[in-house]
Amino acid sequence: MTLNDRIRSDIETRIFSGRWPPGHRIPNEHELAEKYACSRMTVNKVLSDLAAKGIIERRRKAGTFVAKPTVQSAVLRIPDIKAEVEALGYLYRYELLFLKRRHATRADQDLMQLSPQHDVIEFRCLHWANQQPFAHEHRFLNVTAVPQALEQDFGVEPPGTWLRNHVPWSEAEHSIFAEEADPEAAQALHVTKSAACLVVQRRTWRGGEMITHVRTIFHGALYRLNAHFTPTND
Amino acid sequence: MTLNDRIRSDIETRIFSGRWPPGHRIPNEHELAEKYACSRMTVNKVLSDLAAKGIIERRRKAGTFVAKPTVQSAVLRIPDIKAEVEALGYLYRYELLFLKRRHATRADQDLMQLSPQHDVIEFRCLHWANQQPFAHEHRFLNVTAVPQALEQDFGVEPPGTWLRNHVPWSEAEHSIFAEEADPEAAQALHVTKSAACLVVQRRTWRGGEMITHVRTIFHGALYRLNAHFTPTND
DNA sequence: CGGATTATTTTGTCTATACAAAATAGTTCT
DNA sequence: AGAACTATTTTGTATAGACAAAATAATCCG
Secondary structure (H helix, E strand, O other), rough: OOOHHHHHHHHHHHHHHOOOOOEEEEEOHHHHHOOOOOOHHHHHHHHHHHHHHEEEEEOOOOOEHHHOOOEEEEEEEOOOOHHHHHHOOOEEEEEEEEEEEEEOOHHHHHHHHOOOOOOEEEEEEEEEEOEEEEEEEEEEOOOOOOHHHHOOOOOOHHHHHHHHHOOOOOOOEEEEEEEEEOOHHHHHHHHOOOOEEEEEEEEEEEEEEEEEEEEEEEEOOOOOOOEEEEOOOO | OOHHHHHHHHHHHHOOOOOOOOOOOOHHHHHHHHHHOOOHHHHHHHHHHHHHHHEEEEEEEOOEEOOOOOOEEEEEEEOOOHHHOOOHOOEEEEEEEEEEEEEOOOHHHHHHOOOOOOEEEOOOOOOEEEEEEEEEEEEEEEEOOOOOHHOOOOOOOHHHOOOOOOHOEEEEEEEEEEEOHHHHHOOOOOOOHHHHHHEEEEEEOOOEEEEEEEEEEOOOOOEEEEEEOOOOOO
């Protein structure tokens, strides 16, 4: 255990135990350096890392304060479907239902904020967990931005997995909501027509250009998005 | 703009533009220090911050590599209800439906992993957006861990908001899923009995002790969890 | 050839120091 | 009293150097 680790965990303990409540001013770098018998730089690194994580707030001349848990938001992981299914201990299987490449139609252009003269691929896929339909995916891919996709065999590997492993992204946007299964999804997922399903919609960009737009509808009874995490403030 | 910022944005640009693809080995600290005419520590700070964010991976002797977007997970914010309603431009109103303090029953002990001789408060609250019921909250609070709660008037301020502003937490766990409204929730939310609703369950700990357990059921048609974010790997 | 040992490279941590930048507090002047 | 200036405190950024730790590469030996 390094000195850095010791100082960090010492400070975090004081904060999370409530001994240093939100708003409390913590000793300045000079005092901490003296206390831990180390240089100011060592303390500075710990404190600026904690500030980057949003656990404390720092202002020149004023000092360093335990951040008010203005935590109007926390952080959750949205997992890759294959990884999620396998983490649940099920056998994962993937099925490509539909794939079509075309010049972007007007609807595609609107959906993906594309200028004309782009090509897109539309996918419909089914993800299985232990012979049970688990999720139905409806995806649009901007192939003009990702030409390597044309040489890919999406009959074998799901487009989401391939994208994750080969195409870096700079921004993404998610929308998560509950919906009653529409007839098409209900049939694909083997659920009754109005069953409650979880829908995850994701759009992914790279450098201002939308790469993919995907809507995934999950079998309501089978799936929960789970998350375990620690506080952040940013 | 500091040197730190310039080096960081230079490296990030190369990565996100695809010029340095996943797996690419980036120059070592010595070379980068020479390139930017600065000391190794300056480069080291940038690189270790990028590594903490998961954008690059570093191994002693081997070097520094652009992280494979093994991004089997991404990150989403779960907002505070009041903040969310107001962000949507609606008028927020809160209503306390039920509050009862008691010694932890067997069920409470199981639910919150408590040893006996703890006290709990059970809440049922309704969150309104523009005169429309928006979310129904069912909460259990470990008051033995948070005795200040006893002096609080939860008729005015929602327990979730008060907790966020006064009680730091060290860990939390979420579960998000879709469910058909049960009779009680359907009545409270003014929806039909089998309407699809989004349910968010959260448990929050401080130092190994569970502070609160809350189950929030959202009006399906009114609510979407939205998230905008940038990549992480950890 | 295979396995153990040694050397080398690269990152990780830490120090002591220096000066800059920001924000507050204090002082002076009108 | 209020505005403008000045001093002081605290964090922010950067440097050059030192040694440690980890992992790979090279060497040696049976």
